[in-house]
Amino acid sequence: MTQIQHFCTYPQSEVVHQADVLLLNWEIVDHFDIQIVISQIKKMLKMSGVDDLVASKLLTTASELTWNMIKYAKGGTLSCYGRMDTQKSAIILTACDQGKGIADLALALKDQYSTGNTLGLGLPSVKRMMDYFEIKTSIKGTFVFVLLWVDVLIDALKQNAKVVEQLALTPIPKVKLGL
Ligand SMILES: Nc1ncnc2c1ncn2[C@@H]1O[C@H](COP(=O)(O)OP(=O)(O)OP(=O)(O)O)[C@@H](O)[C@H]1O
Numbered sequence: 001m002t003q004i005q006h007f008c009t010y011p012q013s014e015v016v017h018q019a020d021v022l023l024l025n026w027e028i029v030d031h032f033d034i035q036i037v038i039s040q041i042k043k044m045l046k047m048s049g050v051d052d053l054v055a056s057k058l059l060t061t062a063s064e065l066t067w068n069m070i071k072y073a074k075g076g077t078l079s080c081y082g083r084m085d086t087q088k089s090a091i092i093l094t095a096c097d098q099g100k101g102i103a104d105l106a107l108a109l110k111d112q113y114s115t116g117n118t119l120g121l122g123l124p125s126v127k128r129m130m131d132y133f134e135i136k137t138s139i140k141g142t143f144v145f146v147l148l149w150v151d152v153l154i155d156a157l158k159q160n161a162k163v164v165e166q167l168a169l170t171p172i173p174k175v176k177l178g179l
């Protein structure tokens with residue numbers, strides 16, 4: 001948490017609450033990181049019993065925000081938090097970078113606007129899919145905050161995020177070749 005706030009240009013205090021639980025966090029450098037992000041979030045959501053449609057919205061969002069940081073900001077930080085409610089939780093994703101920022105935010109949020117010669121559908125689609133979307137951008141960087149309610153308890157998310165993190169730290173055992 002301290003590390004992210006240090007890295008992030010924008011103070012997260014207004015949107016990321018003190019009680020939100022940091023589940024998983026990645027330093028994004030290149031496109032290889034997208035695979036890691038997606039597989040870890042997927043594992044955590046599946047193990048926690050999150051509905052498939054909800055899970056694919058979150059995975060698409062994570063992928064779009066991560067791609068944008070790679071394409072337009074030479075990387076950044078993607079974080080996944082859990083927010084508690086009585087019977088459900090919200091999953092929060094934040095993408096924070098120190099790139100040049102988005103020159104025209106209103107245009108960037110319109111379908112088919114792209115400075116990268118791609119479809120220009122990433123940000124507007126993310127905004128449509130999520131329950132809450134907020135973006136702050138300046139010449140010092142960009143901060144995107146999204147939230148989606150899910151029908152699982154925060155404890156399941158916390159527990160499974162820990163398992164996913166431990167699995168990532170476990171070295172893949174060397175296979176002994178019978179040669
Ligand atoms: N993190 C960022 N930093 C700077 N500019 C950004 C960032 N994210 C998006 N943009 C700008 O906003 C525009 C719209 O982003 P969006 O994700 O909607 O489309 P795209 O990345 O161009 O295309 P697609 O996501 O469909 O491949 C981008 O073309 C780029 O100019």
Ligand SMILES: [Mg+2]
Pocket residue numbers: 064067068121122123
């Ligand atoms: Mg994009």
